[in-house]
Amino acid sequence: MFTLHISHQVNDYDTWKAAFDTFDEVRRDNGVLAYRIARGEPGGNHLHIDLDFGTRDQARAFSAVLEGIWRSPRAAALLAGDRTAEIRDLAEQHTLV
Numbered sequence: 001m002f003t004l005h006i007s008h009q010v011n012d013y014d015t016w017k018a019a020f021d022t023f024d025e026v027r028r029d030n031g032v033l034a035y036r037i038a039r040g041e042p043g044g045n046h047l048h049i050d051l052d053f054g055t056r057d058q059a060r061a062f063s064a065v066l067e068g069i070w071r072s073p074r075a076a077a078l079l080a081g082d083r084t085a086e087i088r089d090l091a092e093q094h095t096l097v
Contacts, residue, residue: 032051
């Protein structure tokens with residue numbers, strides 16, 4: 001499994017999340033199998049988003065889609081500061097419970 005790990009700051013989580021949810025179909029149509037959103041601190045606006053893909057090529061292609069989204073005026077109003085996205089290859093996973 002390959003994960004596109006995204007990190008960025010948002011101005012307001014609830015407003016950002018509402019916009020994020022409008023892209024469900026885009027994610028599905030581009031091979032996203034699952035996603036996770038983590039906040040840097042409770043109630044915080046620094047986010048870490050993991051999008052899971054079956055192949056590296058799908059993750060790479062979606063990275064280009066994401067760059068286009070980030071360049072939009074709508075994103076400029078929602079995002080603050082630097083943002084990063086990197087593809088990670090799951091090397092190992094264990095369930096302990």
